[in-house]
Amino acid sequence: MTVANNPVDEDFLREADAYRRELTAHCYRMLGSVHDAEDLVQETYLRAWRAYDKFEGRSSLRTWLHRIATRACLTALESSGRRMLPTGLGAPSADPYVPVVESHEVPWLEPVPDDLVSTEGSDPASVATSKESIRLAFVAALQHLPPRQRAVLILRDVLQWRAAEVADAVGVTTTAVNSILQRARAQLDEVMPTEETVSPPTDTEQRALLDRYVTAFENKDVDAIVELFTSDAVWEMPPFPGWYHGPANIGRLIDTQCPAKGPGDMKLVPTTANGQPAFGVYLLGEDGVHRPFQLQVLTLGENGVTHASVFFERDLFETFGLPETVAA
Numbered sequence: 001m002t003v004a005n006n007p008v009d010e011d012f013l014r015e016a017d018a019y020r021r022e023l024t025a026h027c028y029r030m031l032g033s034v035h036d037a038e039d040l041v042q043e044t045y046l047r048a049w050r051a052y053d054k055f056e057g058r059s060s061l062r063t064w065l066h067r068i069a070t071r072a073c074l075t076a077l078e079s080s081g082r083r084m085l086p087t088g089l090g091a092p093s094a095d096p097y098v099p100v101v102e103s104h105e106v107p108w109l110e111p112v113p114d115d116l117v118s119t120e121g122s123d124p125a126s127v128a129t130s131k132e133s134i135r136l137a138f139v140a141a142l143q144h145l146p147p148r149q150r151a152v153l154i155l156r157d158v159l160q161w162r163a164a165e166v167a168d169a170v171g172v173t174t175t176a177v178n179s180i181l182q183r184a185r186a187q188l189d190e191v192m193p194t195e196e197t198v199s200p201p202t203d204t205e206q207r208a209l210l211d212r213y214v215t216a217f218e219n220k221d222v223d224a225i226v227e228l229f230t231s232d233a234v235w236e237m238p239p240f241p242g243w244y245h246g247p248a249n250i251g252r253l254i255d256t257q258c259p260a261k262g263p264g265d266m267k268l269v270p271t272t273a274n275g276q277p278a279f280g281v282y283l284l285g286e287d288g289v290h291r292p293f294q295l296q297v298l299t300l301g302e303n304g305v306t307h308a309s310v311f312f313e314r315d316l317f318e319t320f321g322l323p324e325t326v327a328a
Contacts, residue, residue, distance in 0.1 A: 032083030094242030096253035131275030237310035
């Protein structure tokens with residue numbers, strides 16, 4: 001954001017920029033899109049800069065910016081549909097032998113890079129809370145809520161605002177906030193997956209599991225891939241609306257429909273998304289160059305991978321700072 005060079009502008013930029021990551025996280029929870037979130041954060045800063053000379057300090061700058069961002073998100077949601085994952089559409093598990101067909105009629109949920117929303121320098125408890133509040137399953141569940149319910153729940157339960165502050169941000173009474181929050185919590189409980197209660201592996205176990213995961217995929221070793229998934233694992237891959245349940249079906253899907261033919265055709269580059277391990281997967285082309293194929297975001301449990309959300313939007317590779325190509 002570029003503004004004129006004067007002391008007020010410099011003060012605003014210096015103080016407000018410290019909140020960019022948490023504003024991005026807030027807008028992402030509201031919208032389910034990293035690209036839309038970045039746009040709304042820019043809009044938030046523009047609105048705040050224009051009104052900064054009227055900011056009287058009755059609330060903190062952080063609260064003021066989040067209030068502006070919340071209202072901007074609510075306005076944006078008036079003209080946009082819910083962003084979902086395939087498992088949120090209510091359809092049954094798909095047949096892995098049926099050819100997959102893309103659907104661009106559904107606004108799909110997007111992952112977010114940890115670097116854009118991380119709380120650097122925060123205490124460990126705050127970092128852990130931040131990671132939980134941007135996990136894909138939680139953000140996907142939020143999208144089931146009407147926009148105002150979504151805003152109230154995020155402001156109260158994630159940001160820990162007082163009811164009066166939430167009422168001011170969303171334009172309702174304090175009594176209404178409590179009622180909206182109660183309905184939002186009840187609906188969220190209905191759609192949140194049980195996998196979120198599964199104990200994660202230790203750091204050492206996670207590293208070993210992810211090393212095995214990379215080896216299995218880069219070799220396209222279907223038997224090894226199947227062994228990595230838990231018995232109730234789910235594989236989904238927007239923009240394809242089908243989703244697949246159980247390691248056997250996941251293995252059949254990869255065996256029959258993944259274009260990689262064998263060892264060396266895929267390369268995996270590690271990254272992190274939504275506080276979870278992720279990989280940029282590159283596919284070997286006829287020219288001998290590995291180019292972006294899909295971005296996999298994994299949920300890990302005690303006994304293996306419990307959920308894989310696989311995204312085919314190539315723009316995400318640039319968003320995540322992943323390379324355009326990978327050497328063989």
